[in-house]
Amino acid sequence: MEVEETGETRTSWSMAPGETHSILYDHAGKKRKQDPAPEPVIRITEDDEEEEEGEMTPDHMKDSEEPSNKRVKPVAKSNSLTGVITPVKTPALKRISQSISRSISFRTEARPLPPASLRPRSKASSFPRRRNSQCWSDTVESHDLTAKEIKRQEVIYELTQGERQLIEDLSLVKKVYYEPMLKLDIMTESELGQIFGTLDSLIPLHEDLLSRLERLRGSEKTVGEVGPTLMNWFPCLEAYVTYCCNQVGAKALLDQKKHEKRVEHFLRLCQESSFSRKLDLWNFLDLPRSRLVKYPLLLKEIQKCTPPEHPDEDTLPDALELIQSIVAEVNKKTGEAECQFYRRGLSYLEESQRLPEIQQSRFLYCHGELKNNKGQRLHVFLFELALVLTKPVEDREGGQVFNVYRQPMPNASISLEEIPDGEAGGGGTFRGAFTGGNDKVKNCFRVSSRGRSKAHPYSLQANDSFSKQQWITCLRQAIVQSRDRTAQTSQSQLSPHPDPALYHIAELSLSSDTEMADHTSR
Numbered sequence: 001m002e003v004e005e006t007g008e009t010r011t012s013w014s015m016a017p018g019e020t021h022s023i024l025y026d027h028a029g030k031k032r033k034q035d036p037a038p039e040p041v042i043r044i045t046e047d048d049e050e051e052e053e054g055e056m057t058p059d060h061m062k063d064s065e066e067p068s069n070k071r072v073k074p075v076a077k078s079n080s081l082t083g084v085i086t087p088v089k090t091p092a093l094k095r096i097s098q099s100i101s102r103s104i105s106f107r108t109e110a111r112p113l114p115p116a117s118l119r120p121r122s123k124a125s126s127f128p129r130r131r132n133s134q135c136w137s138d139t140v141e142s143h144d145l146t147a148k149e150i151k152r153q154e155v156i157y158e159l160t161q162g163e164r165q166l167i168e169d170l171s172l173v174k175k176v177y178y179e180p181m182l183k184l185d186i187m188t189e190s191e192l193g194q195i196f197g198t199l200d201s202l203i204p205l206h207e208d209l210l211s212r213l214e215r216l217r218g219s220e221k222t223v224g225e226v227g228p229t230l231m232n233w234f235p236c237l238e239a240y241v242t243y244c245c246n247q248v249g250a251k252a253l254l255d256q257k258k259h260e261k262r263v264e265h266f267l268r269l270c271q272e273s274s275f276s277r278k279l280d281l282w283n284f285l286d287l288p289r290s291r292l293v294k295y296p297l298l299l300k301e302i303q304k305c306t307p308p309e310h311p312d313e314d315t316l317p318d319a320l321e322l323i324q325s326i327v328a329e330v331n332k333k334t335g336e337a338e339c340q341f342y343r344r345g346l347s348y349l350e351e352s353q354r355l356p357e358i359q360q361s362r363f364l365y366c367h368g369e370l371k372n373n374k375g376q377r378l379h380v381f382l383f384e385l386a387l388v389l390t391k392p393v394e395d396r397e398g399g400q401v402f403n404v405y406r407q408p409m410p411n412a413s414i415s416l417e418e419i420p421d422g423e424a425g426g427g428g429t430f431r432g433a434f435t436g437g438n439d440k441v442k443n444c445f446r447v448s449s450r451g452r453s454k455a456h457p458y459s460l461q462a463n464d465s466f467s468k469q470q471w472i473t474c475l476r477q478a479i480v481q482s483r484d485r486t487a488q489t490s491q492s493q494l495s496p497h498p499d500p501a502l503y504h505i506a507e508l509s510l511s512s513d514t515e516m517a518d519h520t521s522r
Contacts, residue, residue: 385482
C-alpha cells in the first residue's frame, strides 16, 4: 500500500454503527502497488556510508570521484543521462544525494560503455527493497486443477503472503523506527508508547496465523480446508480494539512531534531510504488496520471459488460472519474513542456553547475542513447529536485545540439547504470569499437551526463536489436519526408507567381461564 502525501485538505468520514461504510473501510481491498526497480541501498549511519559508496561505485568512475566531504555538482541536462532512480518529492540530504549521483550510469551515442559489474556486497540488507509479486502458479511446476480451484489457491496464497509481508513491515517499524528513536532519545519512552501503542503484540499474533497457513500446504503446495483454521484464529483479532482505539491520539501526537527538528529530520531520513519504500511512519502504523478490513474481502473471494461439497463450504460462511462482527466491533469502539478524543479537544468560549447533545454523542459521522461565507477555514465536526464549527489553533505544547466558533446546533433542529452551483449564495461577500470575485458559487450548502435564536444560518463550502455530497449525505442521516431519537424519548416520557401490582398479568396466557383464576386468587 503506497500513500502519497499531498497538500490537499482531507475530510475524515465515519458512519454510524451498523452502517456498511466506515472510516475503517477507506483503504479496504486496495492491492499494494508494485514498487520501483531495486535501488542502491543507502545507509543512514555515517560510519557505514563510505563502505556503501565504495561498493556501489562502478570501476570506470572511481578515478573521477570527488572526496565525500565535497558537494557534488549537479549534472547538466543531456541526452546521455539514463537509469536515474525514481525521484522523491522532498529534497534529498547532501550525503544521500552524493551516493545517488555516483550510482548513475552514463552512455554516449557513439560508443556505449559496457555495464560495470558491482562487487558483491559483504552484508545484505535486512529488509527487502521491493515486494515479491509472485503468484501461487509461479511456485508449482505442474498441476491438474480446474480454473476455479487455481483461483482459490491464488487467493489463499495471497492471504499467506499478506501475513508474511505484514510481519516484515511491523518488524521493520520496531527495529528501524521505535528502537533507534528510543536509543537516541529522539522521543521519550512514554511518547513512543503512545504513538506505537500495542503494535509489538501484533507481530506474534500474525506469526501464529502464518505458521498455521503454511502447515496447511500439502506436498503439491495446495491448501485443502482453510475454514476451521481461520475460525479458530479470528478471535485473536479482538486485540485490534486496543490498537485501533489508540490510533486517534497517536496520529495527533505524531503530527505534533513532527514540528520538532530532530524528529522531522529522523523521519525524513528514514522515508528517503530504500527500506521504507517511500512510506512514512504513519503509513506503517496504519498497516494493521488496513489488513484487518481486508480479511472479509479475502474470505469472500475464497468462498466464491470454493466448489460445492467442499469441506470449506460449511465453515467459510461462519468464519466470514465472525470476522465481519469483529471488524464491526473494532469500528464501533474506534468511533467512540475518536468521538471522545475530539470532544476533549473542544475549547468553549462561552458557557452557552456547551450543549448537552455534544457530551451525549457517542460517535462522529464525519469531520473536516470547510469555508464559511467570509472565506475563513473552519474545522467542522458532525457528532452523533450536534454540529460544531471550530477554528483550530495550537496550544502552548504544540498540540491542536479546536475553539468552538459561534453556537453549535443540535442535529434534530438543523435545516439543510443545498446551494446549486452558480447560484449567488448570500450576497457579494459570499461570492467574493468563495469565488475570488467571480459570480459563480460552487460546492456550497447552508445549515440553520430552528428554535435557537443564537444559532445563525451558516453558508459553508466544501473543497470539491464529492466532499459536498458526502457532507450532505451525512447531515441528512444525522438529522433523521436525531429526530427519531428525540421522538422516541418524548414518547417514552409521556407514556404512563404501569402499576407494579399488574406486572404478573403480562405473563399470563390469554387462552387459559384457569391460569387467570389461579393468579387472581393469589
